Amino acid sequence: MRAYKITQNGAPRQALHLATDLPLPSTPTGPNILIKVTCAGLNPADLHFMSILPAWLPFRKHPTPGLDFVGTIACAGPDVPEELAVGTTVCGALGVGQAFWGAGSLAEYVVVPAGLVAAVPEVLRGREGEAVGCGVAGQTAALVVKESNVQKGQRVLINGASGGVGTILVQVFKAKGAHVTAICSGANEALVRRLGADEVIDYTTFTAGGLYTHLTTTFPLSSNPLDFIIDCVYDSPLYTSSPSYLSLTGRFITIVGGRTQGIYPFILHKLRPVFLGGTPRRYDVLGLAPNGTLAREVAAWINDGVLKEVVIDSEFPFEEAVEAYEKLSTKRAKGKIVVRMR
Template sequence: MKAFVLRSYGSPDALDLTDIDKPVPGDDEVLVRVRATSVQPYDWHLMRGEPYLARLMGGGLGLRRPKIDILGADIAGQVEAVGRDVTEFHPGDEVFAMSKQGGFAEYACVKEGELAPKPKNLSFGQAAAVPLAANTALLGLRDEGRIQPGQRVLVNGASGGVGTFAVQLAKVFGAHVTGVCSARNVDLVRSIGADEVVDYTKEDFTRHGQRYDLLLDIAGSRPGSACRRVLTPRGTYVAVGGQGGRWLQPMGHIISALAVSPFVSQRLTMADVVRCTENKRNLMTLTEFAEDGRLTPVIDRSYPFEEIPAAVRYVEEGHAPGKVVIEI
């Protein structure tokens, strides 16, 4: 099979399209013929091995070379074969998953416990846009943010992959939603349900006098102290990400934002979807929302499989509205 293999840290040019053996599923695994995947910051952080501090913390980053050699956390496709202990899936089933690796290839092995039936009303490309980004938004709003109907919620970074799902999910949960984005994406953010939109090129959302019960900070564009200023006295701040950096960022931004948590009345926390153990259950919830029309993936661009390096390069620029998907 063909796969983009990452043998050393570097630019998108480090992704080497090559022929490798098709993987064989283990007893509790499913072999998936990948029909689509997506590209996101998670991929290029692993590709570059940045921030360097993360190499000391385990996960997919090795100290000198990647532990993950085939990137692509989002997978949508068809079951090709199953391990002997797999009972839920059969060859031909259409599925999707959030896995730690494997999407940048024609086939991938996925644990049965990470796999869910694909939403019936979504194409493979649309389904591949969902797992990591929508899971992150769901975790940040429902689990960490403890969102309640009628609350005022602000999504900083509302036009990106996570943000477009967060705006829609906050509306599903009955909140009044304000999205922060650039001027060119104001209409997009309104179209997916935002009640109000702040253009950050014209206005600093931390100084416009509004107060929010919940702030989901995806962009990480303002200091934690400024973000706390727009929260109600018992409001919740959920850190998701921030601007990347070679040594420390976005980890430094998140750590500094949360460091004062014991000393303030507001609740400060973070959404860590990579370490979440309920991703399959969350995918089932997201499927329900997608199939009843309350959640629609926003696709910015679609690339063919052979152009994965170009897609990664585009996502790394940081200006994609919605998701970038790969059709295989």
């Protein structure tokens, strides 16, 4: 079979090599299924795995990247539930261990535990590529929705609203009756409004510090402060300035730990008490461990019309996965980038 291999660390063009003569994975055992991949969805985490984790570690020699998959069950182990019969089209994201080990979804076949998959939503018949929405981005959005428990009428600010995670959060929070303000560049305003955002803030129009002043006047603490800030970009001052626009009981939830600063932001924001200069607002960092329960929750959102649109930025043929990753590296993707097998 064909699969991409990370043969050295670095940017996608240096790191990736398309291997064309690999053996098929062995027949799945126990609760595992062999999936013939039709689409893989790309995530920023793939780039981290490419650039940081050594590709030469003995247990992940020349790993295959890719977390999100959509495909057809080609073979099922003896302990796989009956509903996941051969021929069923499924989607989801690979588990943390498998991703770390490097048996990724940028391959013609991948073996996945049955517990990680969801059936592709009925409404996506004929456009299965959109089921990449049940991968990392959708599952992270589901985690945020569960953790925040946003209620009808509450005010939510989403930073990075036009990305893979943000485009899903806008729609789900809106369906829950929240008042959604989206932060993105002006070029993506029409997109996030179409998805349901009540207000849009174009971050590119502000000079340093201007965004936080704008938020202070738009959501004054005395009248209508925000209840939640969901950060999909990593913006430290958005948190440290938040006592001016995030209610006393409000929560700042980030899905970006601050990779370039290591765990420093976590210590600075989460653990520093107020009397030592900490910010008097709750700060949480969420990390996803992909699982089938979250994948099936996103599939249900799609089937029920809560998630009306999985925004696809672009689709690339398998042979152009390097170009697809280069597009992802620009951090300008609107929704998901998909790599399609032939």
